[in-house]
Amino acid sequence: MAQHVQGVIAPGKNEPVRVETIVIPDPGPGEAVVKIQACGVCHTDLHYKQGGINDEFPFLLGHEAAGVVESVGDGVTDVAPGDFVVLNWRAVCGQCRACLRGRPWYCFDTHNAKQKMTLLDGTELSPALGIGAFAEKTLVAAGQCTKVDPEVSPAVAGLLGCGVMAGIGAAINTGQVGRGDSVAVIGCGGVGDAAIAGARLAGAAKIIAVDIDDRKLETAKKMGATHTVNSRADDPVEAIRALTGGNGADVVIEAVGRPETYKQAFYARDLAGTVVLVGVPTPEMQLELPLLDVFGRGGSLKSSWYGDCLPSRDFPMLIDLHQQGRIDLGAFVTETIGLGDIEQAFGRMHDGDVLRSVVVF
Ligand SMILES: NC(=O)c1ccc[n+]([C@@H]2O[C@H](COP(=O)([O-])OP(=O)(O)OC[C@H]3O[C@@H](n4cnc5c(N)ncnc54)[C@H](O)[C@@H]3O)[C@@H](O)[C@H]2O)c1
Ligand SMILES: [Zn+2]
Ligand SMILES: [Zn+2]
Numbered sequence: 048m049a050q051h052v053q054g055v056i057a058p059g060k061n062e063p064v065r066v067e068t069i070v071i072p073d074p075g076p077g078e079a080v081v082k083i084q085a086c087g088v089c090h091t092d093l094h095y096k097q098g099g100i101n102d103e104f105p106f107l108l109g110h111e112a113a114g115v116v117e118s119v120g121d122g123v124t125d126v127a128p129g130d131f132v133v134l135n136w137r138a139v140c141g142q143c144r145a146c147l148r149g150r151p152w153y154c155f156d157t158h159n160a161k162q163k164m165t166l167l168d169g170t171e172l173s174p175a176l177g178i179g180a181f182a183e184k185t186l187v188a189a190g191q192c193t194k195v196d197p198e199v200s201p202a203v204a205g206l207l208g209c210g211v212m213a214g215i216g217a218a219i220n221t222g223q224v225g226r227g228d229s230v231a232v233i234g235c236g237g238v239g240d241a242a243i244a245g246a247r248l249a250g251a252a253k254i255i256a257v258d259i260d261d262r263k264l265e266t267a268k269k270m271g272a273t274h275t276v277n278s279r280a281d282d283p284v285e286a287i288r289a290l291t292g293g294n295g296a297d298v299v300i301e302a303v304g305r306p307e308t309y310k311q312a313f314y315a316r317d318l319a320g321t322v323v324l325v326g327v328p329t330p331e332m333q334l335e336l337p338l339l340d341v342f343g344r345g346g347s348l349k350s351s352w353y354g355d356c357l358p359s360r361d362f363p364m365l366i367d368l369h370q371q372g373r374i375d376l377g378a379f380v381t382e383t384i385g386l387g388d389i390e391q392a393f394g395r396m397h398d399g400d401v402l403r404s405v406v407v408f
Contacts (some may be wrong), residue, residue: 049073050080054164054182056172057106060098063390064108069172071184072162074120079189081132081217084201085383086180087111088404089210090236091327095175096393099329101171107164107167108389108405109137109181110174113205116192123189131197134208135174135358138190147404152220152355158188176209181389188230193358195366201210202383202405203369206237209353210403211379214302215365216354217325219249222298222396226250231296233257233278233312235267237379237402238325239302246298247271248374255290257283257311260399269378278311279355287315304328305365310336319346325354383407 056067086109116130126132138158138395139146145153159177160231164186166172172179179185195204199345205210214237218224222242230246232239235258245252247270256267264275276286288295295317301309304326312322313336324383341348369376381401384392392404 050184051167052183053386054179055108055168055386056320057096057104057108058272058367059104060102061096064096066386068167068274069182070165070167071106071186072164073242074118074123074179074186075162076121077123077158077189078120078160078162078186079123079126079192080117080182080184080186081114081134081192082117083112083114083180083182083408085113085205085408086406087206087208087210088389088396088406090396091209092175093393093396094327105166105170105172107172107174107179107182107185110134110176110178110182110203111208111210112178113201113208114180119186119189126189126192126194128191129138130194132192133195133204133358133362134180135191135193135362136209137353137356137358138188139357152357158190160186160188177247178208181386181406193362196370199366199370200377202380202407204366205405206376206379206403207365210237211241211376212356212361212365213351213354214238215245215248216361217300217302217351218242218245218298218354221325221349221351221356222253222300222321222323224298225248227252228297229253229255229291229317231255231257231299231312231315232267232272233283233299233301233308234303234326235263236302239300240267240270240379240402242300242302242325243267243270244374245271248368252408253290253296254294255287263399266402283311284315291317293316297321298323300325302326306332306334310333312349313340316344316346318344321346322348324350378402380405
């Protein structure tokens with residue numbers, strides 16, 4: 048029998064979000080219903096509300112979530128009712144050309160639930176990133192549920208579902224940061240700070256945080272930055288070079304998503320170094336670079352979707368490292384809020400007051 052729960056929708060472009068009754072169907076084959084315990088507020092939810100992702104309103108927002116599996120449909124064997132899970136937006140297919148080449152983190156055919164969640168009048172909802180977890184319960188593909196140690200707090204575990212994984216993975220998976228490397232991170236929000244924490248975990252010797260907001264640079268130090276640069280006051284390329292013997296950093300991670308910060312990353316990188324773009328640009332943005340510099344400086348220019356993570360491999364591993372005190376995922380939770388507080392939380396995120404507000408149920 049379909050269930051009625053409370054959830055937060057974005058009804059139309061730039062309209063305030065609101066709490067509505069959501070109809071959740073019983074799980075069909077390969078699907079699961081998950082009782083949500085916590086869900087973080089991500090910049091991507093704000094992009095959805097602003098119409099920056101697509102026009103498929105109304106959206107059921109929320110995608111950085113953890114909870115307990117309530118019921119599963121036919122053929123589901125990897126998770127069972129009662130399992131504590133983190134939701135992911137990369138349920139890999141195992142069949143596409145990326146999966147068959149042994150690179151499932153590039154999977155081109157990831158799964159979401161087939162059935163639709165709706166409003167009471169039958170209006171179909173588009174769940175953010177195929178998840179929609181600003182709701183007491185949500186319907187997902189079973190492969191979107193990754194079992195982790197139930198001892199960890201849901202508010203902390205859920206953050207691995209998007210931004211924190213994207214940042215850590217940008218450093219350790221995409222950037223392949225190694226012991227002794229110098230790393231610079233441009234943009235120190237939730238994603239950039241996670242890249243800093245990931246670089247520390249990987250053994251980077253020097254970690255340079257760049258932001259335009261001194262409050263963000265203070266937090267970046269707590270996450271592992273060894274040096275900070277306020278790029279409103281100082282030229283970040285000159286500053287990063289000065290801090291790396293005049294050479295530039297081995298790996299530069301761009302976590303803003305703008306052409307000017309990408310250019311800074313490009314020129315603040317050592318010869319043969321790596322640039323990782325994890326910030327998400329908007330469609331009208333263009334990049335202009337001398338092709339001779341792209342060639343002459345060598346190395347690699349990479350982009351990182353979801354930190355090139357494989358949820359089944361990376362979520363349990365990072366929860367273990369968190370439990371052992373080797374990475375502090377709890378430091379990303381600035382505040383916990385209720386389902387009715389999301390509009391205000393977007394405002395605080397926009398003003399740079401929080402790393403993550405997390406809705407707890
Ligand atoms: N690639 C992925 O899979 C993925 C996943 C989640 C989020 N993201 C993207 O990562 C980016 C960052 O997300 P977030 O949640 O950390 O956002 P955020 O708003 O919390 O952080 C952005 C930070 O960039 C700083 N900043 C802004 N302009 C700057 C500039 N010109 N120079 C230096 N710093 C500047 C801000 O002060 C802020 O600290 C967004 O574009 C988001 O959409 C990507
Ligand atoms: Zn695939
Ligand atoms: Zn997100």
